[in-house]
Amino acid sequence: MEITEIKSQLSIANVLHYYGLKPDKNNKMCCPFHEDKTPSMQIYYKTQTAYCFSSNCKTHGKSMDVIDFIMHKENLSKHEAIKKAEEILNPGSGNQEISKEKFLTNMFQYFRNAISNSKPAKEYLEKRNLDNSILEIGYNSGQFHHGERKTGELINNALEIGLLLDKGLVNNRTKEKAYQVFANKCIIFPLKNRDNEIVSIYGRSILEPNDNKLAAGTSRHFYLKNRSGIYPGYPKKDTKKLILTEAIIDCASLLQINPIANSYSLMACFGTNGLNEEILQAIKDLPELEEIIFCFDQDKAGKMAVAKCSNLIMEQCNNVKITSVELPNNDVNETLQLHDESIFTELLSNRKDIFLSTEGDSSIPRNDKRTVILTKEESPKAEPKTAAEFLQQKDLLKSLNQLIEKAGIIGEENSRLLLFLITISYLNKSPLHGIVQGSSGSGKTHIISRIADLMPQEDVLRFTRITESSLYNWGEFDLFQKIIIIEDLDGLKEDALYALREFISNQVLRSSVTIKDKKGNNKSSHKIVKGQFSSLSATTKGETYEDNMNRSFIIAINESEEQTEKIINYQNRRNAGEVDKSEEQKAISFIQKIVKNLKHYEVINPFATQIQLPNNVKNKRRLNEMFQSIIKQITIIHQYQRETKDNFLITEIEDIENAVEILFESIILKIDELDGSLRQFFEKLKKAFKEDSFTRFDAMEVTGFKKTQLQFYLNELVRLEYLKQIGYANKGFKYKISYSDNIQKVRKDLKEAFTKQLEELKKKK
Template sequence: MKISTIKERLPLSEILDHYGLKPKNNMLKCYWHDDKTASLQVNLEKNFYKCHACGKTGDAIQFIEDYEKISKHEAINKAKGFLLNSEAQSQYSVDRGTAKTGQTNPSGEKSVLFLKDNQNNIDVAGGTAKWQAEFLGKMLAYFKNALNSSKPARDYLEKRGLDNAVLEIGYNSGQFHHGERKTEELLKRSLEAGLLLDKGFINNRTKEKAYYVFANKCLIFPLRNKENEIVSIYGRSILDNDKGKHFYLKNRCGIYPNYPNPETKKLILTEAIIDCASLLQIKKIKDNYSLLSCFGANGLNEEILEIIKSLKDLEEIIFCFDQDKAGKEAVEKYSKHLKEHLPSKQISTVELPCKDVNETLQLHNEDIFTELLDNRTFIFSDEVESLDTQLNDKHAVILTKEESLKTNNDQPKTVTDFLSQKDLLKNLNQLIEKAGIIGEENSRLLLFLITISYLNKNPLHGIVQGSSGSGKTHIISRIADMMPQEDVLRFTRITESSLYNWGEFDLFQKIIIIEDLDGLKEDALYALREFISNQVLRSSVTIKDKKGNNKSSHKIVKGQFSSLSATTKGETYEDNMNRSFIVAVNESDEQTEKIISYQNRRNAGEIDRNEQEKAINFIQKIVRNLKHYEVINPYATQIQLPNNVKNKRRLNEMFQAIIKQITIVYQYQREIKNGFLVTEIEDIENAVEILFESIILKIDELDGSLRQFFEKLKKSFKEEQFSRFDAMEVTGFKKTQLQFYLNDLVRLEYLKQIGFANKGFKYKISYNDNIQRVRKDLKEAFTKQLEELKKNKK
């Protein structure tokens, strides 16, 4: 075997796992010098490591050589042994993707319709040695306890919407054969049962036999026989890797969750064990149906078929398979086969709104399954007539799928249906208001679009500007609440060097919320600007080598993130603003009345806080459900920004980015051509409407809050002189903030200062610009271009 082949196929992660090394944030303490803090960085994607202190670097083979202090030749031979054993271990794994193609699985088990040779497995199940059933039962108890001690496993369960308090689930951390539990009997039984596989060599570090662990880092589900004994187990990896996600013991037998009640009348068949577990948690389903899991799309084996045949009172078989091509094809062929064997049984299928049962559970309330089952589709025509008769007897009404998935207030109940609405942005805006942002209709929608861009290759950034106490921090905090919380980082302040000290990928695909941009020093602002412009920070740092000598090193932090920040000062951050969308808080009296009215109704108990939480949770599901696409805008060359806008090049790119973001939100309604979403004219119209105020701010010399302040002065005083106390009365600003604005307007020559300080200055409007005319001209320019686009399309 060539060295290049070993390097290509042997992952560094497996070497680290062999030596019991677990990186935290891709960092380890270096083993080649006295390292008090973790300075050894491992890149598991690119398969190399590097110490930022002593400079030690290399690949998987080099790591073996350095760690065990052996020769290069010995390290290569050892790496070859690791690789061969690793590939032998892959025989444990049965990937559902392979099963759907009808190919032979790595275990040698052929995935065809009703395995005729699988009868041997059933015989094995019936005659499983008593010791093995008892041993697997004890191991399951151990794995269940291990689940309570593992945060990653519990986090994975939470992510998948599974409750181990209700379900029989364990977790294999790969440590059951270590520590105080380790005995010769345990090792012997584990090898016989298949929970361990002898690697065939001695671990140089521990001087003991090395083993591969079956279903390492996997959730564990028991498979049972007719006597309800555990005769095998299934493992589902909690890690995202290409080596396998689904693991079964050799000579798989037994079924999940158990043999159904002999008096079963309605039986639900799921495609996967996790799908079956998802339904087992729902009391209404568990009380009214029996459940069985198949082993993939082509995993309805002979054992399951025999179980179905044995149910004498069975009336109906309900398929709840995945909504992909393989799942639908499997339902079609299995239903025909079952009809031949069981002609008197009704056969139906459930049409899921998402990919599979578990994803549907993650994105919806569990009540949706009751409704989906009530509206299931009967596969054979004579059964449809039978169902009509049953429903008529009960004086029921058959609802269409579209009607059945809507709530009482005529709002779509599923994420997919919501994203398929014609007035999607309008309804999304209303949902954002329910989540707690009152008024600011276009601003809140723009901030939402900016924030959800964090998964794109070129994410967007926004700065909310307003006077002190105007609610700018509230807006960005509420928008952040609507995002998946595992992706949100919130900062009150950022120190000068902190952004340089993150791990290489710690800020990758994240959302950064900066509550007070005014608190950042120039060095921190510079780092933020670099991140926004280049998505990477590169710094030259000084480290000490193992001899204590200073040495220069190169540190990289990648930052593909979207960001929202708040400020009271506009002009101070011009460089940042050139790279970000500017949103001015609406400080009008009308908006103030809206907010006060909402606060009063909330305090009076008229606002349902549960409805607000439901809206936030639903928006989070929407964000998780959106997929990233590259977008083509065929109209990009046919609509132009006005010539008088500042930084037109950068703003044009931002304008096109918002159009693309709107297209992504409409992905369920847009054409996909060669893998690209195609923008419609409607997306450009929406972008113009949402971005209009932000474009005005780019044209206007005054920032948002200063412009609103000046417009109030113009309206109240026109040609009259006024004092700062007069200005305080009509604007409502406090003394310090008001004086700050007056000074700015004098400096920009919009106001003329009259008199002397000892007698109190007077002010007079010296430049009465017509911003309303600018707004009107801009709106007409955009309208004309859009009408031309529609005309040409026809």
């Protein structure tokens, strides 16, 4: 069609009606092209044009005809706007009939624009906490086939698809044929195919029985005939975690929460019996899928549906973990109406494995239950046991430590287990933090990196350096339930260390920032970053980070000759092909499964008041809290073996014994004035020289340290008065041990004190 022909047939009223825009009685309306609270756009029906009088509008200064209006409304080129105008004017024109997908896309655009003209629809969305500026939501007022929009093609297409039903009715006033409208007075959601095209729609009535407009028992849910498509669309191929909701409105509610929308894929079922073949096939077609999370209603029907759907999925995807979220209210949408959206982060962290928690649930039919331990046939082929079976072993920590060694972390038996326990705390409300000390080249960065390899990699963030303000610039939930690995703590400046300290202490950073509003003006804003994360850092220094160390467990790298021999022997065997790398990778994968199988629990330690730390420890208050935290972590990792009471895990004496053993060296470091690597250096000097004087070359030969690191340690020991410097610089200094403390006696006394307390606990039990 020619432009003149389009303009002669397509009125400005028709265009406004298509986009759901309605001028007031003075032919004015709020401009759709900029933020406009006071109507600044005038509609001129005589000339079929529109003009915005606001200088803030991109169209200001130019009168718009129907093609210009379409071009600006949809950000199209002139040519595309002409094609769109032809489509609005006659959607069925041309040699080819308009496709169902194209027609539904056009209709949904109309429904979406219609919300702005419907006060009841806006009130319903507000009541339901649904934001139509974020979500794809429309409203069907039942008028789409009336007025200037009405054409034969529109009626025919609507009848064919099912938007209109021919009941043989006649309008008494106009004597024209009348139609029953599909999903009248409903908010509208699109259902999409694999190509992301709208192939069907769902309508949810905004009328309730108590409105006196909807008869009791009348359906409030509407689907087009021959329903197909998925809401909000097919999940991405790289989906690892998929949330399934019972209803479309519940799914839409979760889509509005950025941390969830960014970290998970979502799909809605069509009710308790709505896990259809299309949805099942979409799930089967996800090659990287690891977990399906049910967010169904909390009533009996919802729980039974979860059990039924879980079994259906397991029949076709038996390697996928299936979990369920327990909601505090009946459904997802109601929960969001009554709580802040951040509650869902906590609810997701507390989700339960369906097949590890169904026993005793009377709402699940007997024939839908599975045993707590999966059968041998269902075990992963690459492993002799499932993660659940592994976690039920009697000597769990010993077996876990052996598995960590199979994964390639050699030696450091207690340290690697402590680091593992610290790291897996990232799902807890009070996560833990560790700092690994060691000299240059001692392997401190290697060990924290390998521990991080054992965790689900989507939860790990690794940093070589952190700039002064970078922690303040993350999104509100970007660091929530994450693991942060800092390879070089020495490279952080004071402002970055301060931010890290605040994060560790308070789990939140608050900053005042300057932003630009929509009009380009500067304004102050309050930015919040929440940081429920565990962290591991590596450093060569000790005292430098005392404030950070007070908030973290200190782990010293074992720099003994025995440990060096273990590592060298392993490296040689690996290079000789004697170490099976595939077995190493299997161990890593299996540990990751173990971590994923762990659920967060609150822990009650009935013995907490009956065991005390030594009085000579530095920062005893903070260390005591850290000591109790490790007991908690050991209890959590034994969750398949521990008694639960009101959903609390109960600590046993065995957990305290394990905590003392694992944490012993870290407690010693808190007592010792010397940090870990400096203490090991000093002990080598004491053993070699006792009361003899020595040069730095003698010390180099005994300790194996190079010049720079060696001199730093010698100077530090002189400063702390453990060594005495003799002679003059021009002739070369000599050194002599001036304070030979007895750290072995301290260790012995501490071990005896703990042993005595534990024996007393066992007697009382």
